[in-house]
């Protein structure tokens with residue numbers, strides 16, 4: 074009851090702030106742009122053609138693709154996977170093309186009804202591959218961005234609770250200090266989770282309507298994994314909140330880490346190690362990689378799950394859970410000892 | 414913390430008869446956080462018991478350590494040494510917090526909530542049922558005269574309105590002990606009067622009230638007992654009557670037409686001041702009687718002899734002295 078009130082109030086506090094409007098606007102603009110691209114004539118033609126791309130030639134092409142959307146870069150910038158998309162339509166006959174165009178503007182209406190069964194199945198699989206590749210690449214980008222937005226939403230939650238005049242009253246209530254700290258944190262996570270879930274669901278629906286591919290692993294992974302990374306990073310933010318009594322420094326550090334440090338640490342063998350030759354320095358870099366949240370690894374894994382359905386690397390989750398637990402226990406210990 | 418040999422029932426009895434607030438050797442030193450800062454000895458070891466139903470006023474200039482004492486009792490800051498209980502529960506535990514209400518100094522509420530929302534939020538944080546909160550907040554908003562502002566967001570409240578809402582909030586869970594830190598701060602005279610009336614009603618209901626203030630008249634008017642804190646040290650404690658009557662000062666007056674003779678006769682007794690045919694002398698009863706004999710021997714007609722009463726303000730100024738800060 075008490076915790077529920079605390080969580081609910083935190084939730085309300087986040088959604089009562091003006092910055093939430095900015096975040097929602099960014100998300101809506103992103104959705105609109107995505108919709109414009111997905112429903113554009115060119116994109117729609119590509120989807121149609123992918124689904125029909127089954128003949129002798131395309132069988133050989135399908136062997137080499139769809140091009141794996143995830144390169145060595147953790148955040149794939151091929152936004153919609155468009156440039157990596159093959160153009161199997163080149164192998165279609167004119168009559169097949171005409172048949173496809175005769176259907177409604179979205180491909181799914183024509184797929185089942187007009188194509189022979191064998192072609193249909195094969196074409197559908199190909200379309201799936203293509204859309205999955207695009208989703209995996211896109212999720213890599215907005216996954217990272219939604220972690221940053223989440224931190225922006227929640228970074229002030231613990232520090233605003235510790236303001237003079239607010240904390241005094243909260244501490245006079247019959248709640249333990251840990252309940253207070255974790256209740257606030259939980260409210261922050263809940264608010265971010267709701268926002269992320271709505272955004273990803275909208276995106277998933279856009280892809281579904283545009284391509285006819287309703288890919289559930291995208292819905293699940295693109296919500297759960299960025300949320301996981303957000304929680305891990307947020308645990309670190311909370312620890313810094315408690316130590317610094319503010320949100321500016323924790324927010325800046327979290328941003329630096331998520332946007333810059335983590336991708337570099339992830340690809341340290343290709344990037345950082347080419348800059349330093351000292352073995353000692355290299356082991357420091359390695360150490361940082363193993364201690365700090367492996368956000369880039371999680372994002373990469375998310376893309377893999379969306380594309381192939383496999384959890385390519387479980388380590389970031391174990392490491393992240395440990396990091397979060399350590400940060401939260403430490404933060405609770407410090408919070409317990411503080412004078413206000 | 415049940416004691417051995419006590420079952421729940423006698424434990425409750427023990428709690429009933431125990432002081433509402435029992436402080437033993439509470440001390441607080443704020444450690445310097447940065448180099449160049451000094452530790453602040455905000456509260457020197459203090460022992461004090463406050464009885465159930467008592468209105469206790471803690472006086473002292475700004476920075477004397479009043480707020481620190483209240484925060485120690487609520488577990489908002491940790492004691493450097495010593496301990497305290499509230500209604501038998503160790504101070505700072507959830508058990509003791511369930512029994513108290515608190516109006517912090519300069520409190521802030523979530524600005525996006527209306528008065529009513531603030532009460533329901535803090536009510537549920539106290540573990541109250543929603544229906545109970547609703548009933549009680551309607552009653553309390555009426556008590557503090559805030560009913561017509563209950564749907565207005567607190568960001569639009571004046572200082573005085575915040576203070577009234579704060580008092581309603583402090584009483585929400587029907588507490589045994591109420592801590593009010595500067596309750597009339599920023600409130601206009603009419604509002605002060607109303608707040609005093611509220612405190613009077615609480616006293617009649619048998620609540621224990623711990624009142625912090627740097628405003629003497631406030632405390633003087635409503636407190637059963639008063640303590641004066643100076644630089645973290647409790648320098649006086651007692652009822653307002655005890656503190657203001659000083660046992661060895663007397664007012665003596667004679668018939669007005671013999672002022673000159675009176676001045677002459679009283680001079681050997683070292684009067685503090687002489688005004689016409691009356692004087693204030695500092696002396697014990699024996700010496701006062703000698704003075705009477707001496708006056709009577711000259712045939713002066715004594716018209717008045719009373720133990721002198723100093724105002725609390727005089728006493729406060731004496732104690733707090735020159736470095737009294739902005740004490741009034």
Ligand SMILES: Nc1ncnc2c1ncn2[C@@H]1O[C@H](COP(=O)(O)OP(=O)(O)O)[C@@H](O)[C@H]1O
Pocket residue numbers: 412413443453455473474475476477478479480481482
């Ligand atoms: N959190 C704190 N850290 C360091 N010093 C403090 C803190 N709170 C209060 N003090 C110092 O302790 C002394 C007593 O303050 P306080 O209890 O607020 O006095 P009062 O309520 O009587 O005005 C002051 O010198 C004040 O500066």
Ligand SMILES: [Mg+2]
Pocket residue numbers: 476479480481518594
């Ligand atoms: Mg104070």
